[in-house]
Amino acid sequence: MTITREEVAHLARLARVAVTDDELGKLAQELDVILDAVKRVGEVSSADVPPTSHAVPLTNVFRADVVRPSLDRDEVLSQAPAAEDGRFRVPRILDED
Amino acid sequence: MTDLTRLTAAELSRLLAAREASAEDVARAHLDRAAAVEHHVHAFLHLDPDDVIAQARAVDTARAAGEALGPLAGLPVAVKDVFATRGVPTTCASRVLEGWRPPYDATVVRRLREARAVVLGKTNMDEFAMGSSTENSAYGPTHNPWDLTRIPGGSGGGSSASLAAFEAPLALGTDTGGSIRQPAAVTGTVGVKPTYGGVSRFGLVAFSSSLDQAGPCARTVADAALLHSVIAGHDPLDSTSIDAPVPPVRDAAAARDLTGVRVGVVKELDGDGYEPGVMQRVREAIELLAELGADVREVSCPHVDYALPAYYLIAPSECSSNLARFDAMRYGLRVGDDGQASAEEVMAATREVGFGAEVKRRIILGTYALSSGYYDAYYGQAQKVRTLIARDLDTAYESVDVLVSPTTPTTAFKIGDRVEDPLQMYLADLCTIPSNLAGHPAMSVPVGLSPADGLPVGLQIMAPAMADDRLYRVGAVLEAALDERRGHPLLDEVPAL
Amino acid sequence: MTTKEVSTATYDDLVTEWEPVIGLETHVELGTASKMFCGCGTTFGAEPNTLCCPTCLGLPGALPVVNGAAVELTVRIGLALNCTIASWCRFARKNYFYPDMPKNFQTSQYDEPLCSDGYLDVTVDGVVHRIGIERVHMEEDTGKSLHQGSADGRIGGATHSLLDFNRAGIPLVEIVTRPDMRDAAVARAYVAELREVLRGVGASEARMEQGQLRCDANVSVRKRGETAFGTRTETKNVNSLRSVERAIRYEVERQVPIVSAGGKVFQETRHFDEGTGTTSSGRSKEEATDYRYFPEPDLVPIAFTAERVEEIRATLPPSPAEIRARLVAEYGYTELEVAQLAAAGVLGLVQETVAAGAQPAEARNLWMNQLAALANERGLDSAADLSVTPAAVAEVAALVRDGVLTPKLSGTVLTAVADGEGAPAQIVEARGLVAVSDTGELQKLVDDAIAANADAAESVRAGRIGAAGQIVGAVMKASGGKADAKAVRGLVLSTLGVSE
Numbered sequence A: 001m002t003i004t005r006e007e008v009a010h011l012a013r014l015a016r017v018a019v020t021d022d023e024l025g026k027l028a029q030e031l032d033v034i035l036d037a038v039k040r041v042g043e044v045s046s047a048d049v050p051p052t053s054h055a056v057p058l059t060n061v062f063r064a065d066v067v068r069p070s071l072d073r074d075e076v077l078s079q080a081p082a083a084e085d086g087r088f089r090v091p092r093i094l095d096e097d
Numbered sequence B: 001m002t003d004l005t006r007l008t009a010a011e012l013s014r015l016l017a018a019r020e021a022s023a024e025d026v027a028r029a030h031l032d033r034a035a036a037v038e039h040h041v042h043a044f045l046h047l048d049p050d051d052v053i054a055q056a057r058a059v060d061t062a063r064a065a066g067e068a069l070g071p072l073a074g075l076p077v078a079v080k081d082v083f084a085t086r087g088v089p090t091t092c093a094s095r096v097l098e099g100w101r102p103p104y105d106a107t108v109v110r111r112l113r114e115a116r117a118v119v120l121g122k123t124n125m126d127e128f129a130m131g132s133s134t135e136n137s138a139y140g141p142t143h144n145p146w147d148l149t150r151i152p153g154g155s156g157g158g159s160s161a162s163l164a165a166f167e168a169p170l171a172l173g174t175d176t177g178g179s180i181r182q183p184a185a186v187t188g189t190v191g192v193k194p195t196y197g198g199v200s201r202f203g204l205v206a207f208s209s210s211l212d213q214a215g216p217c218a219r220t221v222a223d224a225a226l227l228h229s230v231i232a233g234h235d236p237l238d239s240t241s242i243d244a245p246v247p248p249v250r251d252a253a254a255a256r257d258l259t260g261v262r263v264g265v266v267k268e269l270d271g272d273g274y275e276p277g278v279m280q281r282v283r284e285a286i287e288l289l290a291e292l293g294a295d296v297r298e299v300s301c302p303h304v305d306y307a308l309p310a311y312y313l314i315a316p317s318e319c320s321s322n323l324a325r326f327d328a329m330r331y332g333l334r335v336g337d338d339g340q341a342s343a344e345e346v347m348a349a350t351r352e353v354g355f356g357a358e359v360k361r362r363i364i365l366g367t368y369a370l371s372s373g374y375y376d377a378y379y380g381q382a383q384k385v386r387t388l389i390a391r392d393l394d395t396a397y398e399s400v401d402v403l404v405s406p407t408t409p410t411t412a413f414k415i416g417d418r419v420e421d422p423l424q425m426y427l428a429d430l431c432t433i434p435s436n437l438a439g440h441p442a443m444s445v446p447v448g449l450s451p452a453d454g455l456p457v458g459l460q461i462m463a464p465a466m467a468d469d470r471l472y473r474v475g476a477v478l479e480a481a482l483d484e485r486r487g488h489p490l491l492d493e494v495p496a497l
Numbered sequence C: 001m002t003t004k005e006v007s008t009a010t011y012d013d014l015v016t017e018w019e020p021v022i023g024l025e026t027h028v029e030l031g032t033a034s035k036m037f038c039g040c041g042t043t044f045g046a047e048p049n050t051l052c053c054p055t056c057l058g059l060p061g062a063l064p065v066v067n068g069a070a071v072e073l074t075v076r077i078g079l080a081l082n083c084t085i086a087s088w089c090r091f092a093r094k095n096y097f098y099p100d101m102p103k104n105f106q107t108s109q110y111d112e113p114l115c116s117d118g119y120l121d122v123t124v125d126g127v128v129h130r131i132g133i134e135r136v137h138m139e140e141d142t143g144k145s146l147h148q149g150s151a152d153g154r155i156g157g158a159t160h161s162l163l164d165f166n167r168a169g170i171p172l173v174e175i176v177t178r179p180d181m182r183d184a185a186v187a188r189a190y191v192a193e194l195r196e197v198l199r200g201v202g203a204s205e206a207r208m209e210q211g212q213l214r215c216d217a218n219v220s221v222r223k224r225g226e227t228a229f230g231t232r233t234e235t236k237n238v239n240s241l242r243s244v245e246r247a248i249r250y251e252v253e254r255q256v257p258i259v260s261a262g263g264k265v266f267q268e269t270r271h272f273d274e275g276t277g278t279t280s281s282g283r284s285k286e287e288a289t290d291y292r293y294f295p296e297p298d299l300v301p302i303a304f305t306a307e308r309v310e311e312i313r314a315t316l317p318p319s320p321a322e323i324r325a326r327l328v329a330e331y332g333y334t335e336l337e338v339a340q341l342a343a344a345g346v347l348g349l350v351q352e353t354v355a356a357g358a359q360p361a362e363a364r365n366l367w368m369n370q371l372a373a374l375a376n377e378r379g380l381d382s383a384a385d386l387s388v389t390p391a392a393v394a395e396v397a398a399l400v401r402d403g404v405l406t407p408k409l410s411g412t413v414l415t416a417v418a419d420g421e422g423a424p425a426q427i428v429e430a431r432g433l434v435a436v437s438d439t440g441e442l443q444k445l446v447d448d449a450i451a452a453n454a455d456a457a458e459s460v461r462a463g464r465i466g467a468a469g470q471i472v473g474a475v476m477k478a479s480g481g482k483a484d485a486k487a488v489r490g491l492v493l494s495t496l497g498v499s500e
C-alpha cells in the first residue's frame, strides 16, 4: 500500500471534502492503483533537469496601475447562496486561522 | 430547399453573406435539428431557443442596416459549458455550480459575440473537464451519434457530438490532455488544441491552468480555421497569453499540396493497447501523406512514455488548487447550512455532494502530490518529465515540420465500459497529452472508419509552438484527399438518428 | 490550550536574567490605485463589495494579471532595506481554506521572494541595532469578515458572518526580519523606522489604524548567555506601535515563568487583545497546516535586469537616517528633536510641511504640539494617523504668520481639519475665527476692559506694569481668542500712557 485510509482521510480534510466512510476505503484503493502507475515519473533520471512550470517562456507580464470598473454588486450578490447588507452571508466561522 | 444543418460553416457563411439565407433561418434549422435529436444525443446542457433567435435576428438587422460583418456573423456556435457566459447558466457539468449565471463573459465568448456569431447553447462535458467520455457529467452522459451506445469522447463530448449530430456547425472546446482532440477523433470531426497561450483562458473555468487551452471544433479543417482565427490572439486579461500575431491558419487551411513538408511518425505512440483497426487507418493516412508529397520519416521521443504519469500528477495537483474556490460561500451550491453548522462544515458537505467521484479522486490525488514530503517525488518530478518531453519534441522538430500519431488508441468505447476503471479511462489520452505538456498545438482530423467496428478514427497532427498553421495545412490537404477518395465527407456516413 | 499563566515579575525585572529573541513579520498594503491582480480600486471605506470583479472575487474562470506598479514599489522597499533583488522569481499559491479568501489559496511568493537578505538600522537610546531582513515578498490581502450574533463582533459565539471583498486582492508585501531583536523597545523602534522607510519610498502610507501595516511577532526567551533559541510563539494581530511593545512584553512575561519552572512553551499562534494587553492561544488545530505551495501557473515569472534595478535605485530618496542628519544641519533642529519627530512618525510630514511653505520651527511646533496632542487625545499612535495633510498644516502656519489666525486658535483649526471640515482658510472663515486686526475694534475692546478693570488700570498707570496682564486677559476673553495677545498688550499700555 502506498496510501492508507488514514492518509486519505487527512487529505480529504485538507481538501475540505466530507467523504463518507465507504468512499474512504474506495478512494484509498483507487489512489493506490493510480499512485502505483504515476510513480513511474521517478524512473526518469532528472538530476540536472529544470522543472517546467509554464509551457510558454514569458516573463514580466504586467498591467498598468489603472482602476477599471468593478462589477455591479447586485448582480454579484444575486448569485450568492445568501446575502445581507451588501455582503455575502456565510455560516459561522470556526477558525481564526 | 437545402438542409442548412448539413452545410459547413464556410458554406453557411457564403449563403448568409449573399443573403440567400438569414441568420434566423440558420438558427431555426439548428434549433429544429436539436429538438429532433437531443433526446438521443444529449449534447447540450443549456439551450434557450428564444435567446438564439433573438441573437440571430440581431445579426439579420445589422446586415440589413449595411453593417460590415465578418465571416462568423450569424453562424451558430455551440459553447462548452466550461466557458463563462454572462447571465447564461455555466455549470461545468457539476452540481456544485448548478444555477450559476456568471456576471461576465469569457474572452473567447466575447470575441464570438463581437464577431456576431450566435451562441447556440452550452454543451455537455465531463465535470470540470475531467474525463475522456463525458460520462462524468452530473447531468447524464452524451451519446455518440455514430452509435448511441458509445461515448462521444471527453471531456468535450457535447461539443463534438453536437457537430456530428448536425446540431451545430461549429463548437468551442477546451483541451487539457486531449479534451478537444479525442472527442473529435471518436466522432469523426475536427478538433484543434492551439498553442498554449494562443487563445485566451480568461473565463475558461480552470482545471489545470498550465495545460488548459481553448480551441475550435468543426466538421472541416477550414471551418476549424475560421473559428480559430476569431477566438485566437493576445488577451491582456490572461498573463499567459502570447502577444504575437495569430498564425495564418485560414491561409494554411486553403493549401493544396504538401510538397516539402517533413512529417515525423512518433515511434512510441504505437504498440500494445492500440487497436489494429485504428492503426490500419492511421498508417493508410500516413502513406497518403507521402503520396501527397510529404517527406515521411519515423522519429523517436522516448520520454513520451512518461507523459501519462506526469500528466496525472500535474493536472490533479493544479485542479486541487483551482477547484478550492467552490466552497459554497459566494456562488453556486450550498449544502448543510442549517444555522448550526460552521462554514467549514458547510464547505466540506457542499464539496462532498457537489463534486462527482472523478473530481474528488483528482482533488485528493493532487492534494497528496503537493503535500510537503511528497512534492519533490511527485509534482516536482512530473515537471521535470515535462521538460524532458518538451526537449524530445524540440529535438524532433529540428528534422521534421509536424509529428503524427493516432489521436487515441481505440475507437469510441461503450458507455459504462471504463467508468469503474480510472486507469483504463486515462489511457484514452495517451497520445494527446504530450502536446499539452509541451504547450504545442495539435489537431485531430478524421481518417476513416475502423474496419473492425465501423467507427471513426482520428489522426493527430502536432506542431511546434505558434506553428498552428502547419496543422491546418497538413490537415486540410489530407482531408481533401480522403474526401476525394471516398467521394464524400466522412460525416455523410453517420447514421440517421 | 493554555489558560492564564499568571506572572508577577515584570518584563524589566525578567530581562536582567532572560533574553527575549524577537523576529517580526510585517504585512504592508501598498498604496497603488488598483489591486494586485485586477483593476478594482483600493479606496478605503468604500461601500462593501463595490470594489470587486471576477478576479478578486475568485469567480470561476477569472485570471490574475500583476500590477506592475506594485512590483516596482516592492523593489523600492527591497532596495531601501538593503536587499538583493531576485533576477528571476515567481509567484506561488499558498493553499488553505478560509471564507474571506476568495480562491481558497493566497497568491503569494514562497521560496523565490522578490527581495532578500537586507537589513535596517534602528537607533534606540543612541545605540544602533542592525535588524536583518530575511525577505520581502509580494502577496494579496484577504476580504473582511463581520462576525454577527456575538458580543462585540468576536468570532467566538458568532451565529454567522458577513463578508466584504473590497480588501481582497489589495497588494501586500510581507517583510520578514531575522530573529535579531532582543528587546521590545527595539522591536517597536524597528516598526516605526520601517514605517518611515515605507513612506519615504512612496510604497505605502503605512497607516496602522487603517490596517495598512500589520505585525506578527515571533517571540522566544532564553537565559542570557545561551546561544540556542527557545521555542517561539507567533503573536498575530499586533496593529499599533504601542501594541508591538505590549504584546512582546506580555509574551516574555508569560514565557519566562514557564521556562524557568522547567516547562515547555508551545509553538503556536497566539492572538493579541488590544483591550487587555494580553495574548491568548489560537484554537489548536487537529493537524499541522500544509500549505501545498506550488508555482502559480496563471502568472509568469518576474525577471528584472540588473540595469532596471539600478534605474529604480537611482530614483530612491535619501533614507530616513540620512534625512534626519540633514534636518539637523538644515532646519536647525537638535538631534533629540529629530528623534522625537521620527518616533512620533511625522518626520516626513514635517518636511512636506516645510516644503509647502512653513518655517521649520512652525512645522515642528504644529505637528509635535498641536497635532500630537490631538492624536493622543484620540488614542491614535501618531499624528500621521490623523487626516491632516502637510499642505493644510503649512496653510495654518501661514495664517498665523500673516496675523489672520492667532497662535492660540491654530489647534482649533487643525482639529476641524482633522474632522474633515475643510481647508484651514475655509474653517477660519466659516467659524469666524479671523484675528481681530481692526484697530478700532481692538481699541474698543481695550477701552471696555480698562473700564471694567479700573483698579488694575490704576496700578498700571502707577507703574506696576505687571497688572496689565489682567486687562490683556479680559480682552483675549472678550475676543474669543481672536485677538493677538502681543498686540493687545501693546495697545493696553499705550492707552494707559505707559511704556515697557
Ligand SMILES: [Mg+2]
Pocket: C027, C139, C174
Ligand atoms: Mg503573508
Ligand SMILES: [Zn+2]
Pocket: C035, C038, C039, C040, C051, C052, C053, C054, C055, C056, C057, C169
Ligand atoms: Zn477585482
